[in-house]
Amino acid sequence: MAQRRSILAGLSGWLGALMAGVPGMAASAADGPTAGRAGIHPWIEVGDSLVADVIVDGKVVAQLDHKATQPGLKKPPALVFALPAGLKRVRLKGTVTIGGKASPFDRSWKVRDMASFSAPLYDQGKPWIERIRGLAKKLEDSISIEPGDGGAKKKPAKAAFADLEKSLGAPLPPLVKVLGDWQIQIGDSNFLPAAQMGKVTDLLLGDWGYKRTGADGLDKILPPAVRARYDRSLAVFVEVGDGLGALAWDPAGATPGEPPSTWGDKGNPGARPGAPNEGVWYWLHQDHIAKPELLLDDDYRPKSTEAALTHVFQRFALSDLDSPEADDELVVDTANPRTNLLQLHFDGPRNPRLWLRSYDYHYSLY
Template identity: 60%
Template sequence: MSERLQRRSFLAGLWAALSAMFGANMTAAAANQPPQKAEGREGRAGIHPWLGDGEQVTADVVLDGKVVAQLNDTATLPGLKKLPALVFDLPPGLKRLQLRGSLRDAEGRAGSFSKTWTVRDMAPISAPLYDGSRPMIERVRAFAEKTELAEVAAPRLPAGAAAEAAFQQLERRLYVQLPAPLRQLLGEADIKIDDSYFLAPQDLGTVSELLLKGWDYTRSGGPTALDTLLPETILARYDRSVAVFIEVGDGLGALAWDPAGVSLHEPANTWGDKGNPGARPATPNEGVWYWLHQEHIDEPELLLDEEYQPKSAEAALTNVFQRFALSQAAYPETEDELVIDTAHPRNLLQLSFDGPKKPRLWFRSYDYHYSLY
């Protein structure tokens, strides 16, 4: 059995055990959490149709035999969108979700469809990460202990050194004030997810320093010169941004924080979501978080909420665990299974079609390429 299949088998067994032991309590706890700013509400889902230009889908949304909403959407641009075409509540203990309706193509030809999925809720695994009553470091520790999808150890610091001294030194050097959730997370733990990891306090620096010292780029001259590869605005962003998490996989990537924030209508550079209005400035001095990767080094992917404003520090740091840890447990086991997560503030359910009568609905909130929520 391959390593990936072994991991998926382990996670499926883990989910079943946790559902039996903790499912009811965790679902109730998730439902009682207060709404999180700019992250939607708990126990809700959005359907995001992926249609061709001019195609129209109309469908009833049926939850455990009860019609709760109707989807009616016509695509003006192809691809997945950040904003859902329909939002509806996910009731506790949901067992089945059915879509029944029709798909009309750009020429007016229509075909009807009806499909039912068996629902699997990831809340027993994910709920600790969304427990707003606990400090973030405690949420991460609880999540790691329950799932083993992340490793949390004592912080890596030189003998006799303190995390606070490293933070203050960096802040003086860069003339910034690091976000409090970041200070807490890095100051109290060394965190790894597979081969990827958060940087230790003494190893923090700018993105440009990371690219030059660790990723073999040069400042100028040659095919890997930053001043050749990057627009001036992106190079300036990398010069002032703090890199905090290193992705080790198909090439190198990182999560970083830019204290300067965004400019109005700045491209988000997220995969899909064509025709979006671009970024909107939010709270002054809170900056913007983003992902960068070697494969598209000149297009950092901004982490924006559904109003296209920068996500909070807690939401951005949580995205690390969504993108690299929870994504490992979010695969459906069969074509007729729909994974959801009632602990997540908003479930991104992509609706696409393999044919007029063959709808496909799948959970993408934890997909590596879709940081839309």
């Protein structure tokens, strides 16, 4: 995991690197066309360190020099490098110091690019819903999308959305209203029809079987701030799997410094204010019902509605494709406009493991 010598300094440096370019990116870009970027996020114990050459198709494109100052997988990468078009292999050669003992390592991976499947999702030349339809054609076994009526048998979508806006006291993001024209299923999970959308608290008290009061009531298991958030938030997607989860929108937005509650990103600066009236998207799940996980961008500001709704397909559809088929395979996605999140850790001093976590259930939140 990328660690920062100080939270603000590290965040500033990382953002500056993305804006201005880093040596690794410049080196590989100079050798030919590039297709995407990758960031290496080391996960080693506090005090351990590593130095390594990043070698792409036989050429050194960057050097990783990292010392862990905090535990866990960090959101900012320790290093960003360009992914050359048509790349075949990635190699790391260097030295890792674990518990004060330095050991050399040299490991390479053959690359499999999943861009041929994911590309429709990132086609900025098409409206968002057409991108989803394009992805569904690629992943027919995972995604079902059909024209819908917004649950018109109960209430027409237009009327349902008008009632929701009145209940929330805020206008809905325009893209949420697009959902009213479609029935979208991903495995056993689905976007809610307009007539079934409602506040998170109502979802918990209804289909999820919680009680408002009592020994296990919401008033006992939820902190006041979380209870208030659920009272004012709109649930638009329900996850059915290992327990129940949901994607929801809070029109009040994030509180400055609020913990994102994402898995492993210790020492982060907390949420930063977003655009006025943008609100904040978050995931909730029965396993950690008292800690909703905020969807924040690289600068820890609330993600846009488009990014939040796109995240559903990244987390529940593309995650089916990103597992390596062998120990020496590295999966990347050069279609993804964001930097690929590559986790690096060691299963022994001479045995580094590098793999894609951009679509992982927990780390896709990064």
